[in-house]
Amino acid sequence: MTDFSVIGKSVAMIDAAGKTTGAGKYTDDFTLPGMLVGKILHSPYPHARIKCIDTSRAKALQGVVAVVTGEDAPNPYGILPVGHDETALAVGKVRYVGDHVACVAAVTEEIAEEALELIDVEYEPLPAYFDPVESMKAETDLIHENRPHNLEKDYHHVFGDPEKGFAEADYVAEARYIANEVTHAAMEPHCTLANFELDPHTGKMGRLTVWSSTQVPYYLQHKLSLVLEMPMSQIRVIKPLVGGGFGGKSEIIPLEIIAAVTARAARAPVKITYTREEVFWAHRGRPRTIIDLKTGVKNDGRVTAVACEVIQDGGAYCSYGVVTILYSGALLGALYDIPHIRYDGYRVLTNKPACGAMRGHGTVNVRFAFESQMDEIAATLKLDPAEVRRVNLLKPPTVTVNGLRVLSYGLPECIDQVITRSGWAERKDKMPKGRGLGVACSHYVSGAANSIIRSDMPHSTVNIKIDRDGGVVVYTGASEIGQGSDTMTAQVVAEVLGCDLARVRVIAADTDLTPIDLGSYSSRVTFMSGNAALRAAQDVKKNIVSAAAKRMNCAPEDVIMHSDRVYKRGAVAGDNDSEAAEILQDKEAARGHVDGQILRGSVLQTRKEEGPKEHMSFEEAVVSAIDFHGALTGTGSYAPPTEARGGKHKGGGVGPSPAYSYSAQVADVSVDEETGEVTVHKIWAAHDCGRALNPVAVEGQVIGSVWMGLGQALEEEMIWKDGLLMNPGLLEYRSPSSTESPEIECIIVESVDPEGPFGAKEAGEGSLAATIPAISNAIYHAVGVRLRESPFTPERILSALRAKKGMKRIEMTESVDPTAPVKFREHGGSLWFRGKGPTRHALDPSRQGSQAGSVAGGER
Amino acid sequence: MPEETSKAVSRRRFIMGVIAGGAAVSAAGYLFRASTHHGNAPLIGAGERLITLNVNGRQRRVDVARQETLAWTLRYNLGLTGAKLGCDRGECGACTVLIDDVPHYSCSVLTHTVRSRKVTTIEGLAAADGTLHPVQQAMVDQHGSQCGFCTPGFMMTIKWLLANNPDPSEDEIRDALSSNLCRCTGYSQMYQAIRAAIDAEQKGTKQELVEAK
């Protein structure tokens, strides 16, 4: 099966040149005539009732065109049908510092900012909840009235017989793990440009066009229609280049709706770009998660049962929360063979920005706990950590105890690869002091088998049209966000049609032009959109083949399309290599002959008289097909098979996927016992992506995931103080710079999935989760301390080292301290309100009596 | 690959250097967007609004507000949107341009301060006939950019690096790139691209030498 001509080879991204020349356009690069700038007023309170909003002074300011508040678009929405708890702008109540209160559209940014200060909002502060455990005790002043105890959702799943499993165990490990909150911090801040056309007949506001940096243009179109009360057909969403998403743009971010609402009020195009601070506050990242994990094992490390309780600090809105908490439990399965599982998950609301989906959605933090515990078990039972994983492998094809179907399973090879390449066996026990190796595994879905909108519609559809000169245009709703989706689509189509990649042009993610696709999230694009592209190409290929068969006087089965040529089987088959080579060499000449002339028909006429042919160029075949069949188009779609859609239990829809990717990693780490500083020297990451359609892109995705996991492991953390984010900046948030990024060796493992396009599965997320435990396990082997709270900052490591030596433990993370006050109080260090530092809103009661007129940096 | 990653030049120190080289940016200005609308003391020489800039070898007349940043002028007045705003406060490097051949964060440079200086943006990197600069070509070939948002900034930094140090060591590359942030690539395919660009360059020079003989 090495017969592929386009896939399986590293090709440059088809949009790469646009990115390296600056010619590629992202949303903020667009301007429209008469465009206004939108600026948003955010809440300075974590939880407060809005008593009244007076926008009259702002509206009176010269240069201000419109001011909108929650009343202008009160319809609730949310990414999940069960979680329609957001409004574009706050209605009646704000739920976190940074909640969106009002928006001004003005002719310049400065005027818009000035106008924000002229909006008078009267708040009545309410008690706020910052800790999920405390929040669950709430009886009054609930964050959402219809969510008692601030509990967004809880699930209690039992698969198999956990009691029996634990009874059979020789050893039971039990511990609490905490993974602190992280965020996507994509380099491109969210940006939306909205424009209404005037209806030519009535002069009223007509169709809406929205350019937005989104991973999910079709969901955006849907939610816009809900809030604006317009039919979806009247809304066009266009996704230009997107500067990274990682899940942060996989749902509707308030500014996307606000821009449209403001444009409607202003009767002019409005662009809103979040500042970097606003991006941090918009968040939707990975929630702080408390995991109580219990694993029973036999003496050889074989797992007999797992019990896991997860509490997620979800922030003020549902967002993807219900899905996140379900993934956390469901993906305990499908990596190893676990006969009995108990899972209790609590998604809790707190007065902080909403958490949502982030790369490795739902699985990452639980995987950190699980893989750490595996390592602890190995240490206790004096087993090799890699062996413990090997004895627990699944035996596919299989369906796990919680209903996940596993067909292709490259994990064993992934483990072998990283163990061999890292020199695990020879090096592990001979590491110098302070240096260690750690191993861990992970997996992830290749798209969710059930869409978040429960419906039977296909998850992806792709259309193809081929022009008379052999140009292939592919229309796909899949969203390129840097992961290479456009290139993958082009490759799949070129492979099926046996044509040059350069012929294929991809038009993507424009709701007016492209067929519906659910978007770029849950690593679904290669598998689902790839399959749709494959089918669309096969569809259009049928017509080319039948026409070519007539021209070549053979059966359609005997028509081969390969290397930009169409020929009769036997004319260029493996059994006739020299002729094949000759014909293929001839292809340039053939193309030159055809170009342009066929369109005029004269050559075509003579050609027809030439009699049956043995082979022809791609253009020739296309022209024949168009002559025989009319317009040459094809369409294909993909919906996951019913067998892959999971169990019938409540919440069983989340977790099932048509295929899972697998990853194993070894981290080589040293720890400075004096400073607590961790240096990661190298990470070996083997990833089973089914088949690498574009190896260089797979490598990029795997390395990127591992690197992002490294960030979460070592440095990244959203630091909260009473609902205020202490580090809303790229330097303070500390995503690793080039000097802190180790070498990552990516090893591609191909298990060739029976249902993936050419056997491909996901590559963009699955590796992230293994990195964090690989590093913590390596730290343990280096200095003998077990870090059960991420990130593993020098403070936490020092504190653990002190504890190990019997010294008093320093508690560094105040957020973990349950006795910390939960009441909102003033913080001089806050960067809010609206970027003005310590100054609070004039009407903020906490400002009364404090020094009037203190301004940003005033204390310097 | 060396076992120890050099931490000799931290991101912060590098950035501080870059900022100091550009405009004086107070801590407050760095953290909080300064209002440019009114009420600020005029910057020396900033009285006139219509000024001439030398951008990518061309003289451009442009109307510039008093405290407008170079990134703003380039992007929204001159239509050169290649330089990106990832933070607008000197943290990420997405807005990096060359001023007199030295990389600067254009979000942290006031346009009025570059009037008599040479500004090069990503749009000025390729040859006049559109041939990509070797670094650009290598980034395309080696998959050095994913979402591409950071790429123009990196490209300018890399161009400066190779102009000053045609054969940098791995540590020197890491140090130089620490002025810019990328959230997609983990930097590793960028290193490959730089290596490829260096190799291509060296081959090119060697060939020229041979021809000269």
Ligand code: FES
């Ligand atoms: S935009 Fe200038 S450094 Fe980030």
Ligand code: FES
């Ligand atoms: S390629 Fe996306 S930030 Fe660098």
